[in-house]
């Protein structure tokens with residue numbers, strides 16, 4: 001028999017002083033605690049203004065209490081939510097009192113883990129809760145909301161159903177080892193498997209975009225010393241984040257700042273200027289700049305208006321493709337109509353002045369166009385997988401490939417069925433038909449306490 005779970009309690013809102021703080025309690029003792037603390041508490045999901053008194057009868061705060069009867073709660077268990085004044089001392093007093101009354105502190109993500117274990121969410125939805133909490137752009141929010149509402153789960157259910165159809169037909173032959181699959185059946189099954197593989201690949205292709213949504217689009221500002229790279233970063237960030245000076249070689253290390261442009265979140269990275277004949281320290285800075293460029297999703301190449309195209313390292317020039325580069329012609333307050341430069345094919349240029357702000361809106365629009373193009377075309381519902389999903393889908397791909405080969409060579413139906421079952425298990429891992437406790441603990445360890 002499964003053991004009775006503990007009743008857990010934690011602060012669910014951010015630590016620190018605020019107008020309000022929310023304390024969450026979940027587990028089998030929540031009903032008793034609700035009665036003990038607030039004898040006049042109305043029915044479930046009705047807010048009640050009440051005094052919180054400690055076990056010793058001392059008034060701690062006036063709170064708003066809401067009682068949720070399991071399974072109609074976030075965790076699926078009986079639960080109580082208290083909004084108290086947002087004073088860390090009050091929160092500590094209430095939590096200590098709850099622990100004295102038999103609760104224990106919740107671990108990271110434990111409320112969501114219980115929601116998953118009680119069947120309120122599949123695993124991909126549980127992960128989406130963290131994505132939702134961490135979303136810093138409109139797109140990241142849309143993707144997290146879709147996943148929380150089960151979009152990825154539904155795609156996997158569809159793949160699972162189709163694969164079960166194939167498996168059923170293969171299994172029908174296992175009982176007749178002397179009979180081969182008729183060629184017309186084999187062709188139909190092969191086509192079905194190929195379609196499933198293609199759709200698995202399409203899901204896998206959303207991995208990179210998923211990383212961009214979760215981490216921000218790495219946008220590296222590069223160019224010759226003194227071109228105005230740090231001034232541009234400051235202009236885009238909206239405050240004096242990086243040191244700017246008339247002396248070339250001011251920025252030695254890279255500086256990173258997150259900004260939101262349109263629906264996207266960018267990780268904007270300012271780098272050391274690329275000097276064709278650098279000093280020792282400058283050279284180290286330049287190496288770091290090139291390392292950043294190698295990992296960039298977008299590149300803002302800052303050039304000085306009225307100056308010829310500077311000599312740039314081959315390593316950079318190679319990466320200046322039209323898909324990821326914008327040439328930012330800066331200092332147009334000094335040279336308003338600079339002669340055109342011979343840029344790499346297809347690379348767009350935008351005239352700006354980081355000093356006055358002129359042209360920055362245009363630049364932002366161009367950044368949004370390039371950032372939009374990073375999203376896979378057929379991904380209207382913003383499905384984006386994470387590293388864990390990708391690992392399971394890679395394994396699914398590999399056993400689908402084995403199954404396809406066995407089908408093509410008319411291999412034994414048992415072995416074919418076993419590959420198909422292996423694939424089903426990989427799809428199951430994503431939505432959480434998992435019995436691997438360690439994996440679950442690891443996954444929920446990344447959550448915040450109180451969620």
Ligand SMILES: Nc1nc2c(ncn2[C@@H]2O[C@H](COP(=O)(O)OP(=O)(O)OP(=O)(O)O)[C@@H](O)[C@H]2O)c(=O)[nH]1
Pocket residue numbers: 224225226227228229230231232243244245246247248249250251252271272273274330331332333334352353354355356
């Ligand atoms: N007139 C004018 N001056 C600018 C503009 N942008 C930057 N500057 C000036 O150019 C100089 C260099 O600016 P920075 O932003 O430090 O240039 P950087 O590219 O970061 O330089 P390094 O870090 O040394 O490679 C400073 O004196 C800035 O005030 C601009 O749009 N117009």
Ligand SMILES: [Mg+2]
Pocket residue numbers: 229230231242243244250251270271273
């Ligand atoms: Mg600089």
